[in-house]
Amino acid sequence: MSTATHRLTTAQALVRFLAAQYTERDGVRHRSVTGVWAILGHGNVAGLGQALVEYAGLLPFHQGRSEQAMVHAAVGYARRLGRLSAQAVTTSIGPGATNLVTGAALATVNRLPVLLLPGDYLAAHPADPLLQQLEHPVGADVSVNDTLRPVSRYFDRLTRPEALLASAPAAMRVLTDPAETGAVTLALPQDVQAQAHDWPAEFFADRVWRVRRPAPDPAELAYAVRAVRSAARPLIVAGGGVRHSGAESALRALADATGIPVASTQSGKGSLRHDHPADMGGIGHTGTAVADELARTADLVIGIGTRYTDFTTASGTLFRRPDVRFLNLNITAFDAHKLAARTLVCDARAGLTALAEGLSGHRVAPVYEAEYRAGRARWEETVVSAFAAGDGSGVPTQTQVLGALDAVVGDEDVVVNAAGSLPGDLHRLWRARSPHQYHVEYGYSCMGYEIPAALGVLQAAPEAPVWALVGDGTYLMNPTEIVTAVQEDLPLRLVLVQNHGYASIGGLSEAVGAGGFGTAFRHRAADGSFTGAPLPVDLAANAASLGMAVLRARTVRELREALAAAREAVRPTCVYVETAPDPAAPGAHAWWDVPVAEVSALPSTTAARACYEREVAARRRHF
The missing domain is CATH 3.40.50.970 (Thiamin diphosphate (ThDP)-binding fold, Pyr/PP domains)
Structure with missing residues (x-):
């Protein structure tokens, strides 16, 4: 030495x-x-x-x-x-x-x-x-x-x-x-x-x-093959581990060969392209109607690289079939053993490849395949309806903003989001075209992640058009790295949605009987509540003051034009749009546990508590 x-x-x-x-x-x-x-x-x-x-x-x-x-x-x-x-x-x-x-x-x-x-x-x-x-x-x-x-x-x-x-x-x-x-x-x-x-x-x-790719244990693999072959209604839940492992092709090959439908967590969305016949979209509280219904009736849930958060499991109420079993493939034993599952503790790509080999010649029943494909087609009609905007002359809703962006992006674009009401709409509605396109951080759901994370993506993939989608509440949390984007000449594309408050928590507050308290960005009214006029805050001017080019869009037509221009921009560019209320946005198809006050003098809270008690009664622990 x-x-x-x-x-x-x-x-x-x-x-x-x-x-x-x-x-x-x-x-x-x-x-x-x-x-x-x-x-x-x-x-x-x-x-x-x-x-x-x-x-x-x-x-x-x-x-x-x-x-x-x-x-x-x-x-x-x-x-x-x-x-x-x-x-x-x-x-x-x-x-x-x-x-x-x-x-x-x-x-x-x-x-x-x-x-x-x-x-x-x-x-x-x-x-x-x-x-x-x-x-x-x-x-x-x-x-x-x-x-x-x-x-x-x-x-x-x-x-x-x-x-x-x-x-x-x-x-x-x-x-x-x-x-x-x-x-x-x-x-x-x-x-x-x-x-x-x-x-x-x-x-x-x-x-x-x-970086290891540990193979599955032979005994665990043999059990997994038997479990899948004996299942009548299997469902794959694709988590972030699929993408971290680069296992998208292996997942697609398994779905192609077996016909097993695939639903995705926030981190796993994009593991299958949106138009793949087996892709059911998001699962859980922010999932699609077809994915959640399949989850309720599945007799075998195959989790691939997922942590099974409460959004995925609908706080323990989603997987309702009495005899449902779980098979978890995960490189981390801690996650693999969740929900009392039988395990494949291994790399996602190695495990999926081995599982596909063991299942050679096996395919789900045609009636099951026909059922989920019909449900998938019905959900696509929901997406089309949510994105539709007529002649484009109206003030866009938030889902129409996503529809306009959907029409502009290509396979190589990346959409970054983390918090607010956008993650729910994205998980249900976004048509992910590639594994990298859907970049939603929902493990911590951290307001302020979007703009700096988009810079990180641009550094890693300078050739990709990268979009940071933020609401006004998120923007106010952390706009600082706009200055870094300008300094580094990174062509960040920022879609800034102004809805005058914390829209997601406002809706949740209404649902739990708290009346949206403290969630709107408004002046105080005479009674002291924040129900006056919207605050005269010009976030577009703020973005411009930090060095961005700013395109203001008042209608859907103007929004489409602004997004198309931003995609071709070579400098940091912000598309600013004020949205209309979105009552037609698809709602949740599965529950999420937010405890409601057990006693209250408010009728709205009392009603919300009654609803809560009905829902929580469906929770189960899996053993």
Whole structure:
């Protein structure tokens, strides 16, 4: 072994180390960490900031405006690239570091890799308290960065330079492991970042982290084949694991061969193209009528890479057949065992391929296939009706906005969304044309994800037209990275829907008997309620002030023209549209559990509670 060493600071060594890390899957190699998002402050400017200057050719630097948004951008980037490449995010100490928590939670919930490098307080404690330091009365080693522990898949605080020798490889192991990945945090005390150490040359050698495709256990596979062959009404639930594994072709081959219908979670939508005969669209509370009815009558539910959130299971009320069984294929055993399922703990593509081989010659009964295809055709009529806009002279509804966008996009376009009322409409109605087109973050459903995540997608796929769909409530949460899009000359396409409030929660508030309280963006009326005129806020002007070209659309016809122009734009462009109420939008075909006040003097709440008790009675636990 060589005894050569390099004398570098901890920060310099970390940059050199990260630049030499690679992932490899199916014989194709990728840079593992391809860039660093940063907002520099006293906690990282002299350490990582200096190292990024010295090694500018190794890790590209991206200047962010909001720490949370930088994480969202990195997550969007990693999702687009199938978790095979990731980005790092560095911040100063104190508020810069704690601003990472929301983004870290989103990454970990969605099983997406991001490396967080927050500055931390001086490890040597030369003076206490430091600027921005949280003084904990019973733990001198506690810092605000400890807020990142519960939302990180791996966490370490480096109080000595040489600790990096063990911690950096451990961080990479988690980042690149498809069963473990999420947010990874290395908290870096600002003095340690700048301290020098003699690093072994081997630490900076190229290292390849092979992304495994574990095959299914033979006994588990044999059971799975028997279970599918004996099922009369099987249903596949495709989750995000299908897309992370790149298993879309394997899923399509299984559906083609067996005729088993496929419904999708938010993360899995697009695993089958929308016009595939077996694609039933979204499932659960925001699902299609045909998918939810199939779920209620399925005797075998085959979950592929899904976490089975409450939206997917309709809070435990969707899978109603008394003898329903579950078969879960997932690379993570934690998720595979949900709903008391029999399991295939393996890679999605490997498992689907093996399952298809074991099912050779098997196909569902023609009557079942005819039933779901007829239901699929009826749902397509619902989509057509929701998107229809007559002669285009009216103020568009939200579903007509989606219809206008549907008519403009091609297979290569990407639609990014996360929160509000749009995810429900998208899950039910959007016609996904490719695996990458539907990019809706609904594991954490984080307002403010859309714009920065779209930038991450643009960095990962600069050739793709990328659309960030946001309502006014979401826009007000996090418009900061518009400035980054302008600075980096990234042709972000922003569709800004003005509906004067939190439309999704407003509807939920009405449903639970709270009358939409506190959800409209309006002036106070004489009685003190927020029921006056809409606020005179011009979000289009705000977007323009941040550097975007802005196209205002007042009618459906103008909207179509604006969207077509935006798609051809070469600079960041916003299409601003104020929408009309949308009473014709398809409603939920499955329940979602939001507990209603058990006692109330309000008749609306009392009625909502009675409805709640009827619905919750249908919940069941599967054993």
